[in-house]
Amino acid sequence: MITSKDNASYKRVRTAMREHRDEIVIEGPKAVADAIAAGWKPIPLPAFSPTLLKSITDTKTSQGVIGLFQRPRWKAEQIFSRADALVVALDGVQDPGNVGTIVRLAAAFDTAGIVLLPGCADPFGPKAIRASAGAILNVPIVSMAADELLATKKSIFVADADGSTNDLPAGILVLGSEGQGVSPALRGRAKAVAIETSGRVESLNVAAAAAIFLWRSFRRRTGA
Template sequence: MEIMSPQNARVKEWAGLLEKKHRDKGGKYIIEGVHLVQEALLAEADVDILAYDIDKGMPAELNCLLQSVPGMETIAVSPPVIAKCSSTNTPQPVFAVVRKPRENAEAALDKPGSLVVVLDGVQDPGNVGTIIRSADAAGADGVILGRGSADLYNPKTIRSTMGSMFHLPIVEADLAEILPQARQRGVLLVSTSLQGVDSCYSHDFRSGSQWLVIGSEGRGISPETAAQVNKSIIIPMKGRAESLNAAMAATILLFEAMRQRGD
């Protein structure tokens, strides 16, 4: 099948997925570029449509994966269609429409010895995507996005994950509900604070399930979330920087937890 006009009704629907209201309504999102599409296919994400630049042809990296995705529609489109559905100034030659997964927090709540990252109002899409990527690299069991955090399916967030969003469970949840449930099940909720007594290097990440609560870049965690936290630890710094951004702080904690757990 081919679609050449950017005014085509289907193209307008795809382009609409660049906006959150249309992603929420349709339960779908858009990913751009060979690498992200390849990661989605390899992870068996629910890819609905794969569109590629008719002038450049189907990328070789994707050809071998097409047969393994039953029900996926492949469509050749014109460069103007590609441009209309892209969030960047230099559009990639391929994009895909993907159905949102139905993730819930039960797996993270029930898994013994889990390591989970909880984001409380982390608004920068780049930081959210980087944290997901670090969580993937460190072998975490999941990421929970509290209300007020950047949308997982924002194109900037997606690009920052570099495909890691397909490798581990990511759940959007109300922290006022899920954190008390976690505590009731014996999860230790840990956050960072300049007033923390223990350093992240003396804290024991090996005991039981631990959720690392990361707050917004400007305000930290909310008072409501802070009331649920069991322990605050500090990331030691020798220089004159006042603090680290959310992604850097989360990455340090994740890799120290990985080192201690011997993963």
């Protein structure tokens, strides 16, 4: 059983927790089992002492079990090939809890996938993975620049108080940060869509807005 912080496998896990660039960490027995069941290949690890494990993951989340996996890589075609469904593009959404919650919503409402524009929190970081509640395993996610998104020639929608409140047809829904909103390059090429509110708040939390838009799109497509 590994007890030293100088151990190479320990350092590798710690790097994956912090950087989640090529390898990522999944925490908890159920989440690790689900990842393997979803076809993710675990990277063999030695057993770490409880003290060592506690230094990188909180006991409540991991319950003493973590798995190290290759970071999944999706292709843009896997997202844009579905003609009927909505794609969500996040523009500068910095909070990993919001990003993970939107990954969960994308699975719940069968969104084609998520495009990360610059300035977003990484959905494969520990906090975002927890917020995704397992959905990170099967939602296609790609990173892209705004001009690549425009090059897809799909219909683009952005949330705006003055926009249409009708249901969204298929296309790309861009959600921006609450402070900055969506970048002007995209805004200028997009149709404005809105969620009716009482006017007693200036804006909605980005994950709450996503919940309403994605559910409406799902219900329209399934005819429920």
